[in-house]
Amino acid sequence: MIIIPSVSLATLDDARGIAEMSRDYIEFGLGWSWTPARVQKAIRDSSTNVAVVREKGDVLGFGIMRYGEQRAHLTLLAVLPGQRKRGLGAVLVQWLEKSAAIAGLERVQLEARSDNPGAIAFYRDQGYEPAGTQPGYYRGEVDAVRLEKSLWISKGREPDA
Numbered sequence: 754m755i756i757i758p759s760v761s762l763a764t765l766d767d768a769r770g771i772a773e774m775s776r777d778y779i780e781f782g783l784g785w786s787w788t789p790a791r792v793q794k795a796i797r798d799s800s801t802n803v804a805v806v807r808e809k810g811d812v813l814g815f816g817i818m819r820y821g822e823q824r825a826h827l828t829l830l831a832v833l834p835g836q837r838k839r840g841l842g843a844v845l846v847q848w849l850e851k852s853a854a855i856a857g858l859e860r861v862q863l864e865a866r867s868d869n870p871g872a873i874a875f876y877r878d879q880g881y882e883p884a885g886t887q888p889g890y891y892r893g894e895v896d897a898v899r900l901e902k903s904l905w906i907s908k909g910r911e912p913d914a
């Protein structure tokens with residue numbers, strides 16, 4: 754039987770590990786903007802959820818979602834290389850989407866590096882649709898592909914007219 758570890762909110766002690774994962778697996782080649790202090794700020798921010806998936810106390814992956822008035826923004830997501838392709842990324846995204854849907858938000862938006870086809874394939878698998886590109890989005894050096902997902906469709910509900 755495959756057991757998927759459960760998702761929970763990050764604690765301040767998780768900030769360094771999360772920041773290092775961002776540096777190594779997301780921001781590589783672009784410097785390090787998601788420092789431990791910035792991750793701690795996100796953990797404390799009432800409009801942001803920093804979610805982690807843990808096994809035996811170790812953080813295997815994390816996701817950061819910021820909640821606006823009508824839309825949520827999936828800011829960062831990563832799973833440790835040795836833990837990928839076992840469903841952890843999907844569990845994290847679905848947990849964060851559920852929080853957004855419960856809050857009544859319409860959709861989730863995100864940007865993925867255009868040089869990261871694996872992440873784009875992952876998000877397509879999660880029901881995200883391409884919604885344009887943003888040249889030089891990452892420090893003027895790397896383009897972004899914007900992806901979006903309607904939470905109303907996933908809830909089987911039609912938006913109000």
Ligand SMILES: CC(C)(COP(=O)(O)OP(=O)(O)OC[C@H]1O[C@@H](n2cnc3c(N)ncnc32)[C@H](O)[C@@H]1OP(=O)(O)O)[C@@H](O)C(=O)NCCC(=O)NCCS
Pocket residue numbers: 778779828829830831832833836837838839840841842843844865866869870871872874875876878879
């Ligand atoms: C993108 C990422 C979070 C996916 O995490 P994961 O735990 O491996 O994803 P899952 O196991 O939940 O994958 C679910 C489905 O997505 C698809 N998928 C995942 N990674 C994929 C890849 N590299 N290429 C193609 N499809 C992929 C698969 O269809 C997979 O289904 P499967 O189980 O039938 O193979 C992970 O690869 C990662 O951390 N990458 C580096 C950081 C990054 O790129 N983050 C996203 C941008 S912020």
